[in-house]
Amino acid sequence: MRAGVHSLTDVQNKILQSHRRFAEDEIAPHANAWDREGRVPREVVAAMGAAGHLGALIPAEYGGTELDMTEFGLLNEAIGFGCSSVRSVLTVHSMVSQAVTRWGNPEQRRAWLPGLATGEQVGAFALSEAEAGSDVAQITTVAENDGDGYLLSGTKRWITYGQGADVFLVFARHNGRHSAFVAGRDTPGLTVVPIDGMLGTRASMLAEVRFDNCRVPRSALLGRPGFGLAPIAAAALDVGRYSVAWGSVGLAQSCLELSLGHARERRAFGGPVFDHQLVQRLITDMATGVSAARLLCLQAGELVQGGAPTAVAAVWMAKYFASTSAFRAASDTVQIHGAYGCDPDGSPQRLFRDAKVMEIIEGSTQIQQTMIARLVPYEEKRP
Amino acid sequence: METVKAKVREFLRGYIADHEFADDEDIFASGYANSLFVMQLIYMVEREFQITVGDEDLEFDNFRSIDAVARLVTAKSAVPAGT
Structure with missing residues (x-):
């Protein structure tokens, strides 16, 4: 059993170890190099697809692996262990897959899901704009009716895997409300401009995605008009x-x-660094944080799987705690490694930069604090 | 129908503590509904009444009021399984 995984059942631990083997073989050894190069090779994304990981949230009838939410979580832990940039690709691809699965009509599901399930088509989530991050209702990209289709105009920013994605789930103002559209990368009027050198998850291939009178057919509208957000x-x-x-x-x-590895191997003042109690405290906080975060994630997974309204608050709490805990862990990892922790070729500095991004994406720490506070009364009122 | 309305009322009370909605009151016009609210309402309806809210149900009129949600649930519950 690995350090800190005692919060899992035997079955869950076996699932995690299976996904960890994939991450340790295919991802972790290359994470630092990909970070320096600022890109995840397409072959790695293809390997994720071949392993069924990209079809995790897609029904079997469309070629997906249809994991339950706990196993999907364990998969994300394993890939996140290997490289947060690859996990970011899995995240946005799964968001697009979920949206098409859940809100697509039969024709749209047949058109998009088989390719998304295998990774032949990789999805990206095009919501953020220069002036619309946490406050998504402020997006200025517009969709106008154009015969039997729509014209999309506007610019999306910081779109994870925008450089490599084949399919974009785009959100735009439409007739005074917000609607969602699925647009293929090769749609005329759609241009991808790479964004490189971000602080963390540098290999996640962010991009600015520009829509210049980009015409999509009526079948591109996902869900009914006005239900985009x-x-x-x-x-x-x-x-x-x-x-x-x-x-x-x-x-x-x-x-x-x-x-743990470094503290046990590195010697100072006549013994391993691990023997120093101040280092032990850092390790203890790290191990406790990992276990507590995993337990919150497991709880959230059970609630999401059951479709409970309380799942929304549980997911916010899990993300809030896990991301802030990960940043503390990464900061302490740099500290324990000393100069090695700052080495550009080492993992600690990459983990530190990646961990800061976890506190910003999919709801910043401050947004989570606000939202959880608002959701608490609902929790208290439940019988 | 009354059971559905009671559940929706209970959900609304839990989410918006300082306002008691009339059955025909427009929830969206009240300014209380945000994206998170709509999502949680859909989760609640699906879980409590064992139905699936699909693309075809995404009409504002289906979620506009307690009466509207009750009509949606009643209509979907009347559909034989497997159709």
Whole structure:
């Protein structure tokens, strides 16, 4: 049993270890190099597809693996352990997959899901804009009726895996409300401009996605007009937060294992660094944080799987705790490693930068604090 | 129908403590409904009444009031399984 995984049942632990083997073989050894290069090779995304990971939230009838939410969480922990950039690709792809599965009509599901399930088509979630991050209702991208289709105009920013994605789930103002559209990368008028050198998850291939009178057919409208933000974007972001929460557990687990290894090997003042009580305190906080975060994620997973309204608050709490805990773990990992922790070729500095991003994406720490506070009264009133 | 209305009322009370909605009151016009609210309302309806809210149900009129939600649930509950 690995350090800190005692919160899992034997079955859950076996599932996690199975996904960990994939992450340790295919992802973790290359994470630092991909971070430096600022890209995840398409072959790795293809390997994720071949392993069934990209079809995790897609029904079997469309070629997906249709994981339950706990196993999907464990998959995200394992991939997050290996590389947060790859986990980010899994996150946004799963958000798009969930949206098409849940809100697509039969024709749309048949058109998009088989390709998304295998990874032949990789999805990206095009919501954020320069002036619309947490306050998504402020988006200025517009969709106008154009015969039997729509014209999309506007610019999306910081779109995870925008550089590599084949399919974009785009949100736009439409007749005074917000609607969601599915647009293929090769749609005329759609341009992708790479964004490189971000603080963390540098290999997640962010992009600015521009829509210049980009014409999509009527069949591109996902769900009914006006329901783009609620429930389509809201439900997809819920999946994203759940994925990031579990990915943060994986990141923190990576910090814990790295820190334990270094503290046991590195000697100072006549013995291993681990023997120093101040270092033990850092390790203890890290291990406790990982276990507590994993338990919150497990609880959230059970509630999401059961469709409970309380799942929304549980996911917010899991993401809030896991991401802030992961950042503390990453900071302490750099500290325990000393100069090695700051080395550009080492993992600690990458984990530190990636962990900060976990506190920003899919709802910043401050937004979560506000939302959880608002949701608490509902929790208290339940019989 | 009354059971559905009672459940929706209970949900609304839990979510919006300082306002008692009339059965025909427009929830969206009240300014209380945000994207998170709509999502939770859909989750609640699906879980409590064992139905699935699909693309075809995404009409504002289906969620506009306690009466509207009750009509949606009643209509969907009347559909034989497997159709």
